[in-house]
Amino acid sequence: MNDSEYAFQGYFDDMVGTYLGHSEHLAQAALSLDVPKFGLARSLLLGQSVELSLKAWILAKRLSTGIDVKEAVSRVRIQFGHDLNELWNAAIADGLAFDATPPSWFEFLAVAHDRPYHLRYPTSFTAFRVLDDDSCNLVIAFCERVAALLHRTKRNA
Numbered sequence: 001m002n003d004s005e006y007a008f009q010g011y012f013d014d015m016v017g018t019y020l021g022h023s024e025h026l027a028q029a030a031l032s033l034d035v036p037k038f039g040l041a042r043s044l045l046l047g048q049s050v051e052l053s054l055k056a057w058i059l060a061k062r063l064s065t066g067i068d069v070k071e072a073v074s075r076v077r078i079q080f081g082h083d084l085n086e087l088w089n090a091a092i093a094d095g096l097a098f099d100a101t102p103p104s105w106f107e108f109l110a111v112a113h114d115r116p117y118h119l120r121y122p123t124s125f126t127a128f129r130v131l132d133d134d135s136c137n138l139v140i141a142f143c144e145r146v147a148a149l150l151h152r153t154k155r156n157a
Helices: 015-032 039-063 069-080 084-093 104-113 133-149
Strands: none
Touching: 015 039, 015 069, 015 133, 039 069, 039 084, 039 104, 039 133, 069 084, 084 104, 104 133
């Protein structure tokens, strides 16, 4: 590894914690971006952040049944893909303490994050709203709440 490469390890020694750590970092990075210049990047980061938090919740619930980690990760990935609405519904069904109806910031990200993946593969005709700083802070609060409900705290900064 040279000086321009870095190894990254999640906050925790398990997949749930790694998802939560990455989720928090992505949301904080999104908040730091200059908007509108980096609006596309902000939206990509926020969508991925929410996806990881929801997958962390679902994965934790699956792992509590004794299923193997690799098998659980594979099943969650195959079952839900990047569909934030399906992830939200599954997390709520698995006991995540949020309203069944997602907040408006979530609905925006769900449409932009899922097929046909407008944020990942924009065309010259693609237009989308960029979430403001207040909405970024709501995403960060969401990620932190999921971690808290899973009784996870940061081991290091």
